[in-house]
Amino acid sequence: xxxxxxxxxxxxxxxxxxxxxxxxxxxxxxxxxxxxxxxxxxxxxxxxxxxxxxxxxxxxxxxxxxxxxxxxxxxxxxxxxxxxxxxxxxxxxxxxxxxxxxxxxxxxxxxxxxxxxxxxxxxxxxxxxxxxxxxxxxxxxxxxxxxxxxxxxxxxxxxxxxxxxxxxxxxxxxxxxxxxxxxxxxxxxxxxxxxxxxxxxxxxxxxxxxxxxxxxxxxxxxxxxxxxxxxxxxxxxxxxxxxxxxxxxxxxxxxxxxxxxxxxxxxxxxxxxxxxxxxxxxxxxxxxxxxxxxxxxxxxxxxxxxxxxxxxx
Numbered sequence: 001x002x003x004x005x006x007x008x009x010x011x012x013x014x015x016x017x018x019x020x021x022x023x024x025x026x027x028x029x030x031x032x033x034x035x036x037x038x039x040x041x042x043x044x045x046x047x048x049x050x051x052x053x054x055x056x057x058x059x060x061x062x063x064x065x066x067x068x069x070x071x072x073x074x075x076x077x078x079x080x081x082x083x084x085x086x087x088x089x090x091x092x093x094x095x096x097x098x099x100x101x102x103x104x105x106x107x108x109x110x111x112x113x114x115x116x117x118x119x120x121x122x123x124x125x126x127x128x129x130x131x132x133x134x135x136x137x138x139x140x141x142x143x144x145x146x147x148x149x150x151x152x153x154x155x156x157x158x159x160x161x162x163x164x165x166x167x168x169x170x171x172x173x174x175x176x177x178x179x180x181x182x183x184x185x186x187x188x189x190x191x192x193x194x195x196x197x198x199x200x201x202x203x204x205x206x207x208x209x210x211x212x213x214x215x216x217x218x219x220x221x222x223x224x225x226x227x228x229x230x231x232x233x234x235x236x237x238x239x240x241x242x243x244x245x246x247x248x249x250x251x252x253x254x255x256x257x258x259x260x261x262x263x264x265x266x267x268x269x270x271x272x273x274x275x276x277x278x279x280x281x282x283x284x285x286x287x288x289x290x291x292x293x294x295x296x297x298x299x300x301x302x303x304x305x306x307x308x309x310x311x312x313x
Contacts, residue, residue, distance in 0.1 A: 004189060008182035012211075020177040023218055034132050034229070038161070041231040043175060045220060049227045050165060055126035056225055059167045059245045061102050064145075067122060069099030075113035081149045083114055090192035091153075105147055105243055114152075115145040119247070130163055130249060132229070138260050139251035144244070151239040154184070154197040159260050160250045162230040166222035168245030173228065174201045174217035176235035183211045184235060201237055222246075232256070 025045040026033065037044040050056060074093045076083045085091045094113065104111040119141035133139060138160075154174070164173075176184060187193040199209045206213050221241070222228060230236060252260045 004186055008186070011182040015179070015182070017179055017183060017214060019216065020179075020218065023175070023220055031132060037229060038132075038231070041178075041233075043218070043220075043231060043234060044229040045222075046227040046229065048225075049130075050127075050167070050225050053127060053167075055123065055167050058126045059123075061106055061243070064245075065099050065102045068120065069097070069102070071098045071120075072096070073098045073101070073115060073117040075101065075111075075115050077113050078150060079112070081110065081147070082151050083153055085153050085193055085196060087187050087191040087193050101145070105145075110147055114150050115143075117143045117145075119143060123247075127165070127167075127247060130165075133161065133163060133249060133251040133253075136161075136251035136253045136257065138253075138257040139249055141247055141249050144246040144248070146240040146244050148240055148242050148244075150244070151202065152237055153193075154199060154201060154235055154237040155193075156195050156233055156235045157230075157250065158195055159232055159256045159263070160252045161232055162248055162250055164222070164228045164230060164246065164248040166224055166226050166228075166244070166246050168224055169240060169242030170224075171222045171244050171246060172239045172241055173220040173222070173230075174237045175220065175230075176201075176215060176217055178233040178235075180215050180235065181233075183215050185209050185212065197235065202239070 020042070023043045023045055024037075025047060027047045028049060029044070029046065034044065034046075072095050075096050076091055077094060078084060083091065093116075096113065096115075098115075098117075101111055101113070101115055120143055123143070148169075154176075156178075185198040187196050187198060199205075199212045201212075201217050204212060217237075220228060
């Protein structure tokens with residue numbers, strides 16, 4: 001992949017890497033206070049944001065089974081707990097019965113998959129829209145459920161902001177700022193994983209990726225009720241430390257919302273799937289005669305992520 005490596009080399013020659021500041025932790029910051037971090041493109045941990053949300057208690061495995069056991073949902077296959085990704089085919093999706101997936105988690109059996117479902121409209125009352133991005137003209141949500149020690153690849157979203165909310169179990173994030181990109185060995189732009197890194201910060205191989213030795217990730221562990229604002233283009237690798245229940249909201253405003261919609265349209269024309277937020281999932285493994293569809297028409301103000309689309313955590 002000489003083209004991407006050459007480009008990164010040029011960036012390293014003209015730019016010195018400066019580590020980002022530690023991630024602050026604020027309790028229910030005002031919208032004005034949050035906007036300071038948004039405009040500076042700096043991550044922020046938010047406490048107390050969901051203390052009064054019913055989802056903190058309603059999103060237990062037994063209750064989720066009672067409500068959605070027969071629903072067909074999308075999962076990302078894993079190998080030894082790590083989500084699979086291939087430079088030629090991207091990140092694949094399969095479909096499972098929600099109740100069967102929960103059964104495996106409750107029995108302590110590794111499901112060999114990470115549940116990454118489009119938003120379930122029935123959960124709207126449990127997780128109200130977030131004030132910080134309520135007015136964004138483009139936003140989608142995704143529901144996440146995974147076994148202990150399930151992890152993602154190191155990746156980033158382009159053009160969109162990300163709010164990640166943890167409602168059950170703990171999750172660990174390793175973060176790198178956009179300035180670290182030339183040291184992170186990205187996949188080629190023409191690959192199916194252009195916004196993924198070949199480097200694994202959890203098991204660093206410095207013989208293959210010696211330049212990454214210069215970097216130190218920021219670490220954040222989210223407890224139930226915690227939220228994390230993750231700005232566009234920030235790299236993140238995520239690991240579930242327990243059985244983990246989460247959801248996130250991607251959103252875009254201003255010119256970025258226009259760009260996202262244009263990319264979305266172009267991908268649909270090319271039949272590449274709805275990959276509007278930086279991740280390529282172009283080859284769902286479910287047969288085309290049985291497409292995965294979790295929900296029908298999402299309510300106003302909150303859209304469901306397509307089953308071919310973005311991947312965060």
